[in-house]
Amino acid sequence: KAGVTQTPRYLIKTRGQQVTLSCSPISGHRSVSWYQQTPGQGLQFLFEYFSETQRNKGNFPGRFSGRQFSNSRSEMNVSTLELGDSALYLCASSLADSGGEQFFGPGTRLTVL
Amino acid sequence: GIQVEQSPPDLILQEGANSTLRCNFSDSVNNLQWFHQNPWGQLINLFYIPSGTKQNGRLSATTVATERYSLLYISSSQTTDSGVYFCAAPYYNNDMRFGAGTRLTVKP
Numbered sequence: 001k002a003g004v005t006q007t008p009r010y011l012i013k014t015r016g017q018q019v020t021l022s023c024s025p026i027s028g029h030r031s032v033s034w035y036q037q038t039p040g041q042g043l044q045f046l047f048e049y050f051s052e053t054q055r056n057k058g059n060f061p062g063r064f065s066g067r068q069f070s071n072s073r074s075e076m077n078v079s080t081l082e083l084g085d086s087a088l089y090l091c092a093s094s095l096a097d098s099g100g101e102q103f104f105g106p107g108t109r110l111t112v113l
Numbered sequence: 114g115i116q117v118e119q120s121p122p123d124l125i126l127q128e129g130a131n132s133t134l135r136c137n138f139s140d141s142v143n144n145l146q147w148f149h150q151n152p153w154g155q156l157i158n159l160f161y162i163p164s165g166t167k168q169n170g171r172l173s174a175t176t177v178a179t180e181r182y183s184l185l186y187i188s189s190s191q192t193t194d195s196g197v198y199f200c201a202a203p204y205y206n207n208d209m210r211f212g213a214g215t216r217l218t219v220k221p
Contacts, residue, residue: 031207037154043199043211056208088154098206099143099163104156 001026004093004105012111018079021108025072025093032074033102034066037088046089049074050097078110086112114204115140119212126190126219134185134215136200143203145176145183150197150214159185159198190219 005024013019025032034046045058049068066076072093078085090107094100116139126132138145147159160167160174162183167174171190176183187194197216201209 033207033209035209035211042213043201045204045208045210048207050206055206058208090154090156092156092207092209094207096207099203100207101144101158101161102146102201102207102209103158104148106153106155109154 004091004103006089006091006105006108008108009106010109010111012113013081014113015081015083017081018077019081019110020075020077021089021091021110023074023076023091023093023105025074025091026095026103029093029095029103030072031094031097031100032068032072033092033094034074034076035090035092036060037090037107038084038086043090046076081112083112086110115142115202115210117200117202117210117212119198119200119215121215122213123216124218126217128190128192128219128221130190130219131186131188132190132217134187134198134200134217136183136185136212138181138183138200138202141178141181145178146201146209147174147183147185148199148201149194150199152196156199187217190217192219192221195219 033048068074092102148156164178197214201211
């Protein structure tokens with residue numbers, strides 16, 4: 001069974017631009033969660049989607065948004081990029097709707113110049 | 114929300130030594146996971162262990178849910194065990210809260 005995939009793996013953008021990251025969950029998993037990892041803040045929850053609905057959102061500004069498609073693939077978008085958005089963005093999928101084992105993708109490393 | 118604390122923050126071992134990493138959580142949980150982050154950043158699942166004890170080769174984990182802690186044991190450590198170890202517990206639905214991690218360095 002294929003694991004969680006994320007594209008692109010690396011991305012370089014400049015301040016003010018926007019970016020879209022993609023995550024394909026494990027087949028059959030309907031929950032997709034997104035996390036941001038930075039050296040200063042550690043791993044922080046961004047949002048979670050289940051069956052195309054955003055269920056939870058972390059404490060991030062409205063520039064961070066996402067969506068989930070009917071095939072459970074998810075995208076996250078960051079508009080008006082800031083230097084502080086440079087981070088590793090990880091997505092995870094889970095079979096269960098709550099408290100299930102999470103499986104992570106390889107991440108997208110975003111650098112904002 | 115749930116707070117997850119890990120100790121120690123850093124650990125340096127000689128190859129062959131054993132180690133214990135600890136994870137404390139502030140509220141009752143129905144899921145507790147341990148991960149190893151590889152040098153490329155991917156989180157590798159080690160254990161899904163809401164309670165009890167599990168073993169996988171040289172690694173084992175124990176969660177005592179009633180006392181709100183979990184332990185990860187690494188025996189006969191190898192240089193390939195180096196990296197950052199995270200524990201995580203759910204806050205709401207599949208919103209997982211992570212500890213700050215334990216950075217393990219195994220020297221040859």
